[in-house]
Amino acid sequence: MSLIKTARLGLRNWKPSDLEPFIKMNMDAAVMAHFPKTFSKQETTAGYHRFREHFEEHGFCYFAVELLENQKFIGFIGLMHQDYESHFTPCVDMGWRLRKEHWGKGYATEGAKACLTYAFDKIGLEEVVAVAPKLNVNSERVMQKIGMVKQGEFKHPKIEVSSPLELCSLYKMST
Template structure:
């Protein structure tokens, strides 16, 4: 079941989360250029959608949709920045995976980090915070994660988070093979 997050004075509409080395915050206009640079990297985009690098225009449109999701649903993608440097390293958050109708209704946890931030444990660290947000603040009963079958790095993060393999399928729009993983709130609480 997907529920809208209940807001109270203790739970601001646009929350911020903190992990050990990361600040998960809302987006600013200054984030567009570093985000567009990340999305233009062919290695970063290798397993995203049809695998083509993004353009600045596509990134700007995605950023606008991300902001709108926070307003509509009470959750979305957080900008992820290194606490020590204040540098944007990518995003981690929650989205509705409408591109994969067979698993709907669902909310997906996902991430995209700049290449120089790979291999440092940032995705796992931030995703743990987002799972806590999803189950405790938003009130979701279940989350999924979807990754390309060849994206072994993301599959390792997903496994560390405790999600279980649900199925292997193809994205209708471009035919890419993906694995779907899932975790319920009860499973999350039992593992935490």
């Protein structure tokens, strides 16, 4: 059952049948081009459980996304609490990752817009942030298209110093 529906997408808690395509997506070097590495089956399985636990505790997470037309799993878009060391944390972060064959169709923007509305109107958050390595132009464009505003740049504490991925853009939207 989808918690959020857009014209083309359903956003919902994760279910066991998502795990296999999620593992495949996280092993795809193109999808993970702006991360330090691809994820192993064990790492993705741990992420799957973390998202489900976050959903149980807070009623939201990086939601599994399915196409309404065929219920196919295409990736995730959603919201998670983040508490890594930085000047803007703790915060609620919006994130997205889609299987490559589903890029370029406007799905990330469509789902992220709906998540923002959900964050403010249903969860009652006052602020949502989004971050991406400066090199990840596609992700930053989603932030801009949904109306988030750039706050500046920062060095991500979870990314190795001197990695080209370390320098990230920070975007925010407030009520």
